[in-house]
Amino acid sequence: MKSQHKCIVIFALVCCCAVLIALIFSAVDVWGDEEDGITEETCSKTCRVVLVENIPEDLSIPHKDTVSLTAGLHELLDKARRSVEIVSPWWELNSTDSESNLPQGKQGQILLRQLMSLRSRSVSLRVASGLTDSSELKALTRSGADVHYLNMTALTRGQLNSSFWVVDRKHMYLGSAGMDWRSLSTMKEFGIIIHDCSCLVMDLHRIFSLYFQLEYRDFLPSIWSKRLYGLYNRGKTQKLHLNHTEAYLSSSPDVFCPKNRAKDIEAIKSVIQEAETFIYISITDYLPMFNRSEPRYWSPIDNILREALILKESITVRVLISCGEETGPLTLNFLWSLKALCVESLRCSLEAKFFIPREQSDGRLYRINHSRFMVTDSSVYIGNSNWVGSEFVFNTGVGVVIRKCPEANNTITVVEQMKAVFERDWHSHYTKPLDPNHIPACSMHTVKEDFSV
Template sequence: MMMSELQVQMLELKSYNTLGRAAAAFSLAGLVEEVYLAQEGWRDQSHAEGGELTTLELLENCAFTKSINSSRRSAASDPELSFTRCAATLTVHHEACSFALVLHSSGSTLDSTSSASVSRSTGKQTLYSGRAPGYVAVLDAVGSQHKCIVIFALVCCCAVLIALIFSAVDVWGDDEDGITEDSCNHTCRFVLVENIPEDLSIPYKDTVPLTAGLHELLDRARRSVEIVSPWWALNSTKSESDLPQAKQGQILFRQLMSLRSRSVSLRVASGLTDSPELKALARSGADVRYLNMTALTRGQLNSSFWVVDRKHVYVGSAIMDWRSLSTMKEFGIIFHDCSCLALDLHRIFSLYCQLQHKDFLPSIWSKRLYALYNRDKNLTLFLNGTEAGAYISSSPDVFCPKHRTKDTEAIKRVIREAETFIYISITDYLPMMNRSQPKYWSLIDNMLREALILSRNLRVRLLVSCGERTEPLTLNFLWSLKALCVESLDCSVEAKFFVPREQSDGRLYRINHSRFMVTDNSVYLGNPNWVGNEFVFNAGVGVVIRQRPQENNTTSVVKRMKAVFERDWHSHYSKTLDPNNIPACSMHTVKENIRV
């Protein structure tokens, strides 16, 4: 590059403002090499003429000194800008620019009588001056000062990086609408909701119809509705559209579609990629997030819960399928005006949303995904006027950030704290990993055995749903549990199958989808079936509520859920596990053994 061209580019710095001059001056670092080439040419020319071109003359010729002096004058009124210019030396690795910047930052100036030259033989700066020996010390300090700045910058970067890692700065953090642990509501109202098919002669026992409870949640929504469901089929197929039961799903779907007209946002997390209903909701303005559970855990998304306005909550067995609102027996719980619990459940929803389209799990979770409450730090609530402790659990284990209680840990705590009885209503009970290569999974089964052996006068009842897909080994495991108390007066194990009516085509549907456990002082209500796969690979949530036994209190969660269990237990649909009258739970024996 010709010297005149370089001078023109550098002289253009005069037209910039203060910040622009500094930025442009440092951007010329890439041209320094060409400056050196020009310097060597000038030096050769100077020696040919019998003289020596000084560094001062070089800087003056390329207008670099003028830019620096101009920037230094403005820096006095803007220290932050001055620091920015000094920090820029970290990216400049050429002697000429370093020399100029050191002079700038130190406030030194070169008078016109100074004589200096720059040697590049070893990459080290040396100043030769006959008239201004003070400048020698300045340039001798350039190397050490440059190293100090680099080291200081690296230390700062490391400190910031460590702070980011250990404080888990919220790169993904979601807005909490200003709700905190201190400002959330601890006084809540709860209702138990269930769907009882019309052809089952079971009365509602202190419960509300599921459809009524869900519609009330949507009617109360003012800002947001967040839904997690493993399946979406609220609209029936053409062959099913004539069924009167199918209308409930259509009504709920239309209400979800109308949320946007009320300025209520709808957010959905699901494992489905080709659901027509989710696509329709997305076109209407819903934010639909997809979780690739196969890539994340080799499992499925089985969670089913709602969070409305960050203060109302639904957790239960029902999914977004018209059958859950009509032909299936479902059970769940709704909390109203319970923002503390809703805030914690919302964090699980946020975790699902942040895993959208990902095929790996983060090594560090955002701090806003940490659990607010757990088995050791319960949320203190007043549910319908009764004091209680509560927390949310989750599965699988890899979906549990800091402080989050795992579902298996929650179940274990509830079983261990039981004193007089443990009642379990579950769709499947199978202590196995029921996959291509089945494995024995004894975690929950061992918990029950330990409780039966170590606790005195403990009564255990298991009500298991019976259907075509019921694993025959379920009978063996239940018999094994019963055998522990055959000759013991200190424990009692009873098992029954909830057997529905035989369908007209001979098929036997497992219509009882209840998944809860109630003891004398706690309840656990969750999404997972009690099968190894559900806790190890599939995603689900649970809610635990602890209450002190109170004889005269009939409004507590424990008392009401116990009443629901006993109603089903004593119904004529529950068949005792008897070796002489084993209920048929497989398709090929339905017609022989089922007589309701």
């Protein structure tokens, strides 16, 4: 009887060990890359920040403390000595046959040729993508690029919407523009390039590494490797030797955030909560909803804006939204609802405007403003996602928060530069205010509501 009992115990222990080993190897199978000896102690904190924009030629909007997006990306490629790592929701640098004669399409073709020539300079190109049928990614693979594909439908039922570059693990680009010829010509895009900042860029490389290691997987691990943990967040920022500022990265969706990685929603909330006098928001879409079986309200960002309007003394909130056929009619409803909080109130002000685009030859509205950023009196947030529920819940995106340190005083920082960019767009003749007597043309079009991903 005792020996039988002992056998059962031993068998149970063996089974437990087998299950534990299986769980360990299945849970921590996304390890991340070696970091070439770079540590938090040895990495570079003396950084150079450049705000980059693509402004279509037919828009009479001058660059304001910014440089051309195309020039910024070419400079990054010229600097590359070892590696270039890219995540983009689109790969259409070559214009289509019907558009091949357009002069605007040439910038995309030039950039694609530069990427394909990296191997001849002994520079490795690695790409993480959710696109499995891209002819350009296949061409890059033939030219020596290492392309990994993510099955986002299986992982989150969403899409890969992140857009960023990591160069030599010490330079980075993050912004609204993807690898699309329109982003370099006909679309208005905004982003940031940070040079010689391996401390922060090492953290962005960890996000790239997470994507890269998820190739063809149909589930997410329950435990992430420490090599993928976030290095900086709201409670632990990276102080930059750049006019007394500090920064950290954020990511979405939540299931793509290992330990210590700030979530995009948390980053946006913190920037809003820390604002004292103004909150300026420039985004493509504002629609706090998502749908799986039927449309549902998605409250996190909408609630934090309402809280700011109600509780903060003399706060001014301005929202600039792109206008086009895709603009949902409910966007107007949500903006009116926010604006109503400040009616007959001296405590707050909510203003909303639409960036009105040109019309296409067939009369359709062509939405051209893809900016996705927020600036307050103390911080900036630059991200990849539209402010729509499904974007944060199911799709991937990455953001960067830069805020002024207390000792900044009257020093001109990236915060003041981005405020100037927003005000330039806000006061341009391409915007139209939210006015019940003059409803923007974008809301007059028939729009097929689709909040699903």
